[in-house]
Amino acid sequence: MSGIEDDDLDLEEEASRGDIASKPSEVADPQWIVDAKIPKDIRERYEVFSYRGAAAILSEIRKEEFADVLKALRSFSLTKRMIRTAGGNESEIPKLFSNILRPKGWNETLVQGDLRLKLVSKRQSGVTKAGKVKYQKHEEERIRPKFLDGHKIDYVKGRVAFDLEWNSKDQTFDRDLYAFNAFAICGVVDVAVLVTRGESLNEVIRGLGPALSKNGDVEKDRNGNPRSTRAKYGASTTWMGKLIYRLNAGRNGGCPVLAVGIGPQCVQDWKKK
Numbered sequence: 001m002s003g004i005e006d007d008d009l010d011l012e013e014e015a016s017r018g019d020i021a022s023k024p025s026e027v028a029d030p031q032w033i034v035d036a037k038i039p040k041d042i043r044e045r046y047e048v049f050s051y052r053g054a055a056a057i058l059s060e061i062r063k064e065e066f067a068d069v070l071k072a073l074r075s076f077s078l079t080k081r082m083i084r085t086a087g088g089n090e091s092e093i094p095k096l097f098s099n100i101l102r103p104k105g106w107n108e109t110l111v112q113g114d115l116r117l118k119l120v121s122k123r124q125s126g127v128t129k130a131g132k133v134k135y136q137k138h139e140e141e142r143i144r145p146k147f148l149d150g151h152k153i154d155y156v157k158g159r160v161a162f163d164l165e166w167n168s169k170d171q172t173f174d175r176d177l178y179a180f181n182a183f184a185i186c187g188v189v190d191v192a193v194l195v196t197r198g199e200s201l202n203e204v205i206r207g208l209g210p211a212l213s214k215n216g217d218v219e220k221d222r223n224g225n226p227r228s229t230r231a232k233y234g235a236s237t238t239w240m241g242k243l244i245y246r247l248n249a250g251r252n253g254g255c256p257v258l259a260v261g262i263g264p265q266c267v268q269d270w271k272k273k
């Protein structure tokens with residue numbers, strides 16, 4: 001930060017930072033693929049972008065898991081009060097997905113593993129009578145314990161990963177994408193879905209009243225004034241602009257990712273003015 005208070009920052013001003021992307025780059029899948037593979041009712045409520053063929057893999061190969069994800073997205077609904085209210089890890093919003101996915105076998109999963117290496121070398125073993133050097137094959141095994149450790153994904157079923165980032169620090173996306181790639185490299189999953197706040201949801205957030213504490217009281221800033229809700233949802237938190245920037249940069253590695261942004265149509269008591 002450059003000395004500007006968080007509460008003084010406007011979302012549009014923050015969006016001018018260089019590590020925010022307003023749209024997918026050429027590395028993303030073409031929009032016609034998304035339109036063909038993602039149902040229209042989902043695209044009307046969410047911003048949806050596909051990387052490395054994620055939309056096609058889900059709709060054509062991982063149909064059971066895709067049906068679960070679609071059901072969760074169709075069931076998901078917010079209120080303006082939920083957006084205004086503080087929650088942290090106990091927020092109501094992640095629970096809305098858990099209530100659908102957990103009973104269907106989507107489990108928090110950690111991948112761990114040792115790396116077993118075999119070094120094969122050709123070593124000089126002597127000299128023939130004719131003066132030629134003789135070589136002998138040599139093999140050596142090494143173990144790197146816990147080569148993979150600590151990579152966790154909140155929801156995994158079959159070969160599909162799913163995660164939600166509502167309002168964490170934007171660096172959380174790096175952890176998520178790194179975990180997706182680690183699971184993909186190990187052959188545990190072959191596609192991932194990552195849900196976050198869509199850029200279009202800023203329209204709703206700007207029009208909300210002051211932020212609320214967990215008990216419903218109006219939150220105050222450091223000067224004792226009511227804290228605006230939009231001050232909680234700045235560009236340095238998890239939202240689509242920060243995710244697309246990372247996906248454009250290839251931080252998902254070789255893991256296909258479907259990026260899903262929660263839009264205004266998911267807020268049941270909001271109407272466009």
